[in-house]
Amino acid sequence: MYDFAYHKPTSVADAVKLLAADPDARPISGGHTLLPALKHRLNKPSSVVDLSGIAELKGIRREGDRIVIGAMAKHKEIAESAEVQAAIPALAKMAGSIGDIQVRNRGTIGGSVANNDPAADYPAAVLALGATVVTSKRRIAADEFFQGMFTTALQPDELLVAIEFPVPQRAGYAKMRNPASRYVMAGAFVAKIADGVRVAINGAGPGVFRQKAMEAALSANWSPDAVANIKQPADGLNSDIHGSAEYRAHLVTVMAKRAVADAG
Amino acid sequence: MPQVTLSVNGKSHTVEVEGRTLLVELLRERLRLTGTHVGCDTSQCGACVVHIDGESVKSCTILALQADGTQVTTIEGLAKPDGTLHPMQEAFREYHALQCGFCTPGMVMAAIDLVQKHPAGLSEKEIREGLEGNLCRCTGYHNIVKAIAAAQDVMHGRRSELARAEAAE
Numbered sequence: 001m002y003d004f005a006y007h008k009p010t011s012v013a014d015a016v017k018l019l020a021a022d023p024d025a026r027p028i029s030g031g032h033t034l035l036p037a038l039k040h041r042l043n044k045p046s047s048v049v050d051l052s053g054i055a056e057l058k059g060i061r062r063e064g065d066r067i068v069i070g071a072m073a074k075h076k077e078i079a080e081s082a083e084v085q086a087a088i089p090a091l092a093k094m095a096g097s098i099g100d101i102q103v104r105n106r107g108t109i110g111g112s113v114a115n116n117d118p119a120a121d122y123p124a125a126v127l128a129l130g131a132t133v134v135t136s137k138r139r140i141a142a143d144e145f146f147q148g149m150f151t152t153a154l155q156p157d158e159l160l161v162a163i164e165f166p167v168p169q170r171a172g173y174a175k176m177r178n179p180a181s182r183y184v185m186a187g188a189f190v191a192k193i194a195d196g197v198r199v200a201i202n203g204a205g206p207g208v209f210r211q212k213a214m215e216a217a218l219s220a221n222w223s224p225d226a227v228a229n230i231k232q233p234a235d236g237l238n239s240d241i242h243g244s245a246e247y248r249a250h251l252v253t254v255m256a257k258r259a260v261a262d263a264g
Numbered sequence: 265m266p267q268v269t270l271s272v273n274g275k276s277h278t279v280e281v282e283g284r285t286l287l288v289e290l291l292r293e294r295l296r297l298t299g300t301h302v303g304c305d306t307s308q309c310g311a312c313v314v315h316i317d318g319e320s321v322k323s324c325t326i327l328a329l330q331a332d333g334t335q336v337t338t339i340e341g342l343a344k345p346d347g348t349l350h351p352m353q354e355a356f357r358e359y360h361a362l363q364c365g366f367c368t369p370g371m372v373m374a375a376i377d378l379v380q381k382h383p384a385g386l387s388e389k390e391i392r393e394g395l396e397g398n399l400c401r402c403t404g405y406h407n408i409v410k411a412i413a414a415a416q417d418v419m420h421g422r423r424s425e426l427a428r429a430e431a432a433e
């Protein structure tokens with residue numbers, strides 16, 4: 001790792017000031033993506049801005065028909081939150097399936113969603129539930145937030161503050177893990193919310209995306225059979241030593257079926 | 265240079281570090297607590313697991329400065345001053361849960377956190393799943409799982425002494 005300066009502000013305003021003053025400054029939350037990347041010298045920040053001292057970014061609460069999760073909520077906290085377990089059990093279960101205990105003790109939802117790794121878990125929940133990403137500047141709908149591999153609508157001096165999830169009528173998630181890295185090879189999050197049915201696919205493509213054919217089928221008939229014969233085109237899906245695009249396309253259907261079964 | 269103040273195994277330290285200094289580097293290279301190992305340095309193997317405020321974490325993936333103001337426990341902090349081993353250490357010894365020993369400090373620290381978080385007790389399957397973040401290249405895990413199963417009975421006060429390995433066969 002190259003050396004860098006370290007700051008630990010106690011408010012969002014101060015953190016944003018530090019980021020705005022220095023284009024090479026980077027926020028750090030759990031550090032479980034950023035530090036491995038810095039060890040590879042994939043980038044060279046002049047300073048890191050530790051968000052762990054900012055009370056505004058913490059906490060999980062229910063506000064009417066929404067669950068609001070602060071950016072600094074750790075995977076472990078989300079997995080164990082009574083509010084999340086009651087309102088969106090699929091999200092609590094997802095959080096408890098990320099990495100291992102030590103990763104869940106440090107990694108945060110804000111870091112994961114801001115990073116938008118195509119193989120990450122949360123982006124599928126954020127997109128399928130039609131969540132709103134609250135930043136230090138504005139509110140961004142999930143459909144506008146994710147912009148392809150490791151790319152989001154966030155600007156360099158903009159912090160992810162919280163994510164607001166509407167409480168769904170039903171939601172389920174299923175993923176096929178890479179047996180070595182344990183990251184998602186293909187996953188599907190299905191949700192029935194007030195606005196209709198939404199299906200988000202992660203792991204399979206260069207970024208999380210909605211599967212509209214499955215959404216239409218599940219709107220007409222909410223059952224695993226409804227998606228069983230919907231084929232995901234392999235065009236544009238990831239192809240690598242772990243699996244071909246065709247294999248991932250096949251997995252998308254299988255995972256969608258399991259996700260609907262999981263939602264009940 | 266920035267300073268970090270933290271408690272390690274009950275003793276307070278203030279050390280000058282670089283921004284990029286990892287917690288494991290602070291422990292091993294500055295405090296000379298070399299029981300905590302670095303196996304992969306890529307956040308995968310768990311050889312570097314220590315406790316921060318009672319939670320198991322990978323110390324190769326935490327900046328020393330992020331641990332400012334915390335209480336850190338390492339493998340060196342488990343045994344009593346008179347040398348009596350922690351029940352988990354004793355169980356690893358009794359059940360032959362190590363061969364080369366490289367993974368052992370991280371395994372023991374991860375196992376203690378796992379057992380403490382499950383007062384009702386863990387099944388064999390739950391122990392195996394709980395060790396997802398710890399890799400062992402020698403043992404094949406069987407004896408590690410047996411050791412943890414035996415240690416949890418002592419840690420939760422269900423037995424006053426560790427079940428002997430032979431008796432458990």
Ligand SMILES: Cc1cc2nc3c(=O)[nH]c(=O)nc-3n(C[C@H](O)[C@H](O)[C@H](O)COP(=O)(O)OP(=O)(O)OC[C@H]3O[C@@H](n4cnc5c(N)ncnc54)[C@H](O)[C@@H]3O)c2cc1C
Pocket residue numbers: 026027028029030031032033034035051071097098099100103106107108109110111112114115119120121122154158159160161182183184306307308
């Ligand atoms: C061994 C291992 C296994 C893993 N397995 C999985 C898995 O199965 N599934 C999965 O989804 N993930 C997995 N991860 C990734 C893990 O969940 C990370 O913790 C997560 O992706 C990033 O969260 P973080 O808090 O550690 O972020 P950091 O590493 O601190 O930050 C990540 C990025 O987001 C930026 N950032 C952080 N917070 C904010 C914010 N509030 N606003 C704006 N930008 C911000 C940072 O600058 C950085 O670019 C794994 C990681 C490891 C090490």
Ligand code: FES
Pocket residue numbers: 301302303304305306307308309310311312313322323324325
């Ligand atoms: S050395 Fe930290 S996880 Fe391997």
Ligand code: FES
Pocket residue numbers: 361362363364365366367368399400401402403
């Ligand atoms: S005993 Fe050798 S790596 Fe586990």
